[in-house]
Amino acid sequence: MMQATTLGRRGALAAAAGLVGLSLLPKPAAAQMEPATAAAIRKIIGERTPEEGRVQLRLPPIAENGNTVPLTVTVESPMTAADHVKAVHVFADKNPTPDVATFRFSPAMGRAQADTRIRLGQTQDVIAVAEMSDGKLYISRAEVKVTIGGCGG
Amino acid sequence: MARRAAFLAGAGAAALAAGLALAQAPGPAPEPHRTITSPESGRNYATPETLAIQDDDFQNPAFLWVEEGEQAWNHPAGSAGQSCASCHQDATASMRGVRARYPAYNAAKGRVVTLEQQVNICRTERMGAPELRIDSRELNAMTAFIGLQSRGMPMNVDISGPARPFFDRGEEFYNTRRGQLDMRCGSCHEDNYGRSLRADLLSQGMSNGFPTYRLKEQRVISLQFRLQGCVNDVRGEPPAMGSEEFTNLEFYLAWRAQGLPVETPSVRR
């Protein structure tokens, strides 16, 4: 991988560690993740294991243009002081750098949702990891096909 | 029966004679041929996600440009100390319908001018301000703001009289094959609309939504910027933005879209 060639031996080891870490992630959310994405997720959640579910990504299955793709994340949560979503981290598996955004939530929101517009360099999976106030982690992914248009102009 | 046929034949001969007379004496030019008789807006070729952005004036990023245009409208620029509003007052009233009838023949200039060029004529001749570059952020902001005042009104350019030769040249440009791919505008937008060019659904190439927020560029673009893209796509050498060729083409394109509601500022891929 590019990481291994540019970072040298230590980078290769780190990437390998990321791949090993992948086995901790539930399938299919962990299926075929780039080492850089796995490393970016590990950087935030450490060695903890996210579960499937509760966090939802809403994206068009086919993006008309990868430069402006509407994204909505929602998490099932009562959003009370005792039980709420702390953050949702969003990654694009095959972008030049996988980080897309981190949303930090609070009970003052009343509902766990955020909307924005993102850039996707190619057809790929977008991955969301939600951190809950009780320390639990949830993960989900959604594929977006990014079309190569005929009209380059 | 025979009498009636004779009468019809007589009428036909008279019409023919009248036609010959028209061909010799200067008179109204014949109605141009319309290849697409019921034009469809580019919105009919956009995805629901793109339309959701266009149809919500808050989500539509082009309104950032509209707001800048509105500020510039009321802000004096140039040595005369005048703003657009100094002459034209409230744009919601004075600019209503303007986008729908541009490009238009300008008698003083003796040629057809685009809305962009008309803004620059005002700036240089009335305001003592420098021209804005075609497709610059400032000029696109102004035409987006002016264009919005005609939103929903049918495109209605006047190609009659002295405007007609400019229209004819625009039509000729449209129908001329160009570039290494040897394509005319209509190769895509008349012969193949509704079909896919790789993953792009070809539209009829209607201009009623310009200036538009283009998702690819992530900014508001002018029609002539898009036209340069089209000519590049067929591996041709595009004329400059603001050139006579593109101005005439823009005039012809506006006529092709005649009757479609102005959608400025639209959102397109």
Add this chain to the structure above:
Amino acid sequence: MAAPIGQPRVRLPAQIKAGEVIEIRTLISHIMETGQRRNQEGQIIPRDIIKSFTCTFEGQPVFSMDLHPAISANPYIAFPFKAERAGNLEMVWTNDAGEQRKLTQAVRLAE
């Protein structure tokens, strides 16, 4: 020199009832230069993005966002807010150079 940050646009519903969960929508003009593009001379155009957005209500955190270069130009950000009482929302956009745009938006409740 950092790219200009435009005037933000913020919209709340016209009528807000106490206890209602409303949607706060924001849009700001910014190029969001990724740091991966090259200019015509082949040089990398330096990264220049809005890197964070925060929203507080009467000093208490409501919502914040870390933005990366994968956020589209002219960032659109929308999120819910439970309007329990009247007060002021303060929103701050910050770019890579640390420059900020701030906007205060009053929340008024319908009787």
